[in-house]
Amino acid sequence: MKTTAITNQKGGCGKTTTAVNLAAGLAGRGYRTLLVDLDPQGHATLALGFQPDALEQTIYEALVNPPALLGPILLPSSRLPTLQLAPANVLLSGAESQLMRMDGREYVLRRLLGEIAGNFDYCVIDCSPSLNLLTLNAMVAADELIVPVQTQYYAIEGLRQVMETVEVIRERFHPNLYIRGILLTLVERQTLLSRQVEEQMRAYFGSLVFRTVIHRNVRLAEAPSAGQTVMTYAPQSFGALEYQSLIDELTYESPNC
Amino acid sequence: MKTTAITNQKGGCGKTTTAVNLAAGLAGRGYRTLLVDLDPQGHATLALGFQPDALEQTIYEALVNPPALLGPILLPSSRLPTLQLAPANVLLSGAESQLMRMDGREYVLRRLLGEIAGNFDYCVIDCSPSLNLLTLNAMVAADELIVPVQTQYYAIEGLRQVMETVEVIRERFHPNLYIRGILLTLVERQTLLSRQVEEQMRAYFGSLVFRTVIHRNVRLAEAPSAGQTVMTYAPQSFGALEYQSLIDELTYESPNC
Ligand SMILES: Nc1ncnc2c1ncn2[C@@H]1O[C@H](COP(=O)(O)OP(=O)(O)OP(=O)(O)O)[C@@H](O)[C@H]1O
Ligand SMILES: Nc1ncnc2c1ncn2[C@@H]1O[C@H](COP(=O)(O)OP(=O)(O)OP(=O)(O)O)[C@@H](O)[C@H]1O
Ligand SMILES: [Mg+2]
Ligand SMILES: [Mg+2]
Numbered sequence: 001m002k003t004t005a006i007t008n009q010k011g012g013c014g015k016t017t018t019a020v021n022l023a024a025g026l027a028g029r030g031y032r033t034l035l036v037d038l039d040p041q042g043h044a045t046l047a048l049g050f051q052p053d054a055l056e057q058t059i060y061e062a063l064v065n066p067p068a069l070l071g072p073i074l075l076p077s078s079r080l081p082t083l084q085l086a087p088a089n090v091l092l093s094g095a096e097s098q099l100m101r102m103d104g105r106e107y108v109l110r111r112l113l114g115e116i117a118g119n120f121d122y123c124v125i126d127c128s129p130s131l132n133l134l135t136l137n138a139m140v141a142a143d144e145l146i147v148p149v150q151t152q153y154y155a156i157e158g159l160r161q162v163m164e165t166v167e168v169i170r171e172r173f174h175p176n177l178y179i180r181g182i183l184l185t186l187v188e189r190q191t192l193l194s195r196q197v198e199e200q201m202r203a204y205f206g207s208l209v210f211r212t213v214i215h216r217n218v219r220l221a222e223a224p225s226a227g228q229t230v231m232t233y234a235p236q237s238f239g240a241l242e243y244q245s246l247i248d249e250l251t252y253e254s255p256n257c
Numbered sequence: 258m259k260t261t262a263i264t265n266q267k268g269g270c271g272k273t274t275t276a277v278n279l280a281a282g283l284a285g286r287g288y289r290t291l292l293v294d295l296d297p298q299g300h301a302t303l304a305l306g307f308q309p310d311a312l313e314q315t316i317y318e319a320l321v322n323p324p325a326l327l328g329p330i331l332l333p334s335s336r337l338p339t340l341q342l343a344p345a346n347v348l349l350s351g352a353e354s355q356l357m358r359m360d361g362r363e364y365v366l367r368r369l370l371g372e373i374a375g376n377f378d379y380c381v382i383d384c385s386p387s388l389n390l391l392t393l394n395a396m397v398a399a400d401e402l403i404v405p406v407q408t409q410y411y412a413i414e415g416l417r418q419v420m421e422t423v424e425v426i427r428e429r430f431h432p433n434l435y436i437r438g439i440l441l442t443l444v445e446r447q448t449l450l451s452r453q454v455e456e457q458m459r460a461y462f463g464s465l466v467f468r469t470v471i472h473r474n475v476r477l478a479e480a481p482s483a484g485q486t487v488m489t490y491a492p493q494s495f496g497a498l499e500y501q502s503l504i505d506e507l508t509y510e511s512p513n514c
Contacts, residue, residue: 009298011386012269016411041266041418043411090418093388129268129386131297131350153482154273154300161298161347191475193482218448225410225450 001034001117004124004180005142010158011129014148014185015039017220019126020047021243022146022250024229027083029247031121034074037088038109038138039128045087048077049227052089059086063108063137064098070112079232084120092134099133106133106173110141131165139166140173144180148214151187151197159205181210183246188216212246214239258291258374261381261437262399267415268386271405271442272296274477276383277304278500279403279507281486284340286504288378291331294345295366295395296385302344305334306484309346317348319369320394321355327369336489341377349391356390363390363430367398388422396423397430401437405471408444408454416462438467440503445473469503471496 006019016039023035037044037059042052052058057073070086077083099105113123125138139145147162149155159182170177182205188194202209214220217239223230230240263276273296280292293316294301299309309315314330327343334340356362370380382395396402404419406412416439427434439462445451459466471477474496480487487497 010268012267012407041411041415043414046411046414090421096389130389132353132387132389150269152478154298154303157300157303158298164347191478193475193479218450221409221448222450 001113001120002122002144003113003142004122004144004146005127005138006125006146006148007127007135007138008147008149008158008162009129009131009135010150010155013150013155014183014214015129016043016047016126018146018148018183018185018214018243019124020044020224020229021220021231021240022247023083023122023124024080024231025243025247026122026124027077027080028231029251030082032082032119034084034086034116034120034123036086036113036123036125038092038125038134039088040090040093041128042087042089042092043224044126045085045089046227047224047229048075048085050075050085050087052087055087055089058088058091060088060092060095062086062112063095066102066108070116079228096133099137106136106140109137113141131161136169136173139169139177142177144178146180146183148183148185149201151184151194151201153193153197156197156200179208180250182208183210183212183214185214186216187213210246210249212242212249214242214246217242258370258377259379259401260370260399261379261401261403262384262395263382263403263405264384264392264395265404265406265415265419266386266388266392267407267412270407270412271440271471272386273300273304273383275403275405275440275442275471275500276381277301277481277486278477278488278497279504280340280379280381281337281488282500282504283379283381283508284334284337285488286508287339289339289376291341291343291373291377291380293343293370293380293382295349295382295391296345297347297350298385299344299346299349300481301383302342302346303484304481304486305332305342307332307342307344309344312344312346315345315348316343317345317352319343320352320365323359323365323368327373336485353390356394363393363397366394370398388418393426393430396426396434399434401435403437403440405440405442406458408441408451408458410450410454413454413457436465437507439465440467440469440471442471443473444470467503467506469499469506471499471503474499
C-alpha cells in the first residue's frame with residue numbers, strides 16, 4: 001500500500017477537494033483505495049455522502065483505544081466499489097490531548113494503517129489546516145506528501161513552514177518521508193496575481209511543482225453538496241479531468257510499491 | 258475598548274482578510290485600534306508589511322511569560338497612525354503546550370488585553386483555522402465574535418461546530434460572549450451555488466447574517482502582497498467599499514463602549 005498525506009496548514013487551499021477526488025479517481029481505475037479523514041471538520045466524510053454526526057464509530061475510536069483496529073470502522077463508498085473511508089467527526093478534536101499522553105504518540109496512525117496495508121493499493125489521508133499531533137501522525141504514517149497551494153500571496157509564505165516541518169519529521173521520526181509534489185489549486189486563468197504566483201512557485205520549486213494545475217471550477221465545489229466526488233458528479237468537467245491528469249502524473253511515474 | 262474576535266475553524270474563509278481590513282478601516286476613521294495576530298501563520302503581521310520571522314518579540318513572548326505585558330511588543334502601522342499590531346510568527350505554535358500547563362489558561366489573553374484596554378477604542382483578533390486553546394483564549398478575551406463564512410457547501414456544516422463551541426464557552430468561561438454576526442465572504446455573483454448558500458444562510462440564521470456581503474474581489478487578494486491593507490492599497494475598490502459598509506453596520510448599531 002502506498003500512503004499519501006494531503007497537507008498544508010494554510011486553510012482553504014483544496015486539501016479535502018484533492019484528497020477526495022484523488023482517492024475517487026484511483027478507485028475508479030480499479031485500485032483498492034482507502035481514504036482517511038483526519039480532520040475533525042469531517043469534510044471528506046461529508047464529501048462521500050455520509051453524515052459525520054450520525055456515525056457510531058470513527059477514526060477517533062481507533063486512535064484513542066489501542067490496540068483497536070481500523071477494519072471495523074471502515075465504510076464502503078456507495079458509488080465506487082473499491083473505495084473505503086475511515087470517517088471522522090467533531091469528536092476527533094478530542095484526540096489531540098489523548099494522543100499527547102500515549103507512548104509513541106507520533107506513530108499511532110502508522111501502526112493502525114500497517115494492520116490493513118495488505119487490503120489496499122493506495123491510501124490517501126486528508127489533514128486539517130494545522131501542524132498539530134494529528135497532522136504529525138499523518139506525516140509519519142505517509143510514504144509521501146502532496147501539498148496543495150492556492151495561487152495567492154499568503155500561500156507562498158505558508159509553504160516554507162510546511163517544508164521546515166517536513167525536515168523536522170525526517171530527522172526525528174521518519175527519515176524516508178518526502179514531498180511528492182506541490183499542487184497548484186484554485187488557479188484563476190484571468191487574474192494577474194494567480195499567474196504571477198504560479199510563475200514564482202515554478203521558479204522557486206522547479207519540478208517539485210506538478211505539471212498538472214487545478215483551475216477554479218464550480219463543479220468541484222458543487223459535488224460535495226450532492227454527497228458525491230466530482231468523478232461521479234461531473235466526470236467530464238474540467239475539474240474531474242484535471243484531477244485525472246494528476247493521477248496520470250502520480251501513477252505513471254511511480255508504479256505502486 | 259471593544260474586542261472582536263474573527264473566528265471560524267473552516268480554513269480559507271477570509272478571517273485574516275476581514276480582521277486586517279476591519280482594523281484598518283476603524284483606524285482610518287480615527288479610532289485607536291489594536292489588531293492582534295493570534296495565528297502562527299502570521300498572516301495579519303504580513304498583511305501590515307512586517308516580516309514575521311524577523312521580529313524579536315511577538316505575542317508568543319507575552320502569552321507564555323506572565324506577568325509579561327503586551328505594550329512592549331506592539332508595532333505601530335506605518336500607514337495608519339492610530340493602528341497598532343500585536344504580531345505573531347511560527348513560534349506561536351509552541352504556545353499551545355505551554356498554555357496547557359498554566360492556571361487560568363483560558364484567560365491569559367484576556368488578562369493581557371485588560372492591561373492596555375484604556376489605550377484603544379477597538380481591538381480585533383485574527384484567529385487560526387482551529388478550535389484550540391489559542392482560539393479559546395481569543396473567544397474568552399472577546400466581547401463579540403464575527404464569523405466569516407464562504408458561500409460554499411462545506412462552510413455551512415462548519416458553522417454548527419462554531420455555534421456549539423460558543424455555547425460551551427458561554428457556559429464555562431464567558432457568559433456574556435455573543436456572535437455579533439455572520440459575514441458572507443468570497444461571494445461569487447455568477448454562480449448558482451453561491452446564491453443558493455446565501456439564501457440558505459439567511460433562511461437559517463436571519464438577522465444574524467450581516468446585510469453587508471463581501472464579494473470575491475482581486476484587490477483584496479493583492480493588497481497583502483504589497484504589505485498593505487486594501488484601505489490604503491485600493492481604497493475605491495469594491496472590496497474596500499464593502500468592508501467600509503461592514504464597519505458602518507458595526508459602528509452605527511453599537512456605539513463604542
Ligand atoms: N478547484 C476548485 N474550484 C472551485 N472550488 C474549489 C476548488 N477546490 C476547492 N474548492 C472549494 O473551495 C473551498 C476550499 O476547498 P477545501 O475545503 O477542499 O480546502 P481545504 O484545504 O480542505 O480547507 P480546510 O483548510 O478548511 O481543510 C471548498 O468550498 C471547496 O469546495
Ligand atoms: N473577498 C475576497 N476576494 C478575493 N480574495 C479574497 C477575499 N477574501 C479573502 N481572499 C483571499 O482568499 C484567501 C483566503 O483568505 P484568508 O487568508 O483571509 O482566509 P483565512 O480564513 O484567514 O485563512 P486561514 O484559515 O488559513 O487563516 C487569501 O489568499 C485571500 O487573499
Ligand atoms: Mg479540508
Ligand atoms: Mg488567516
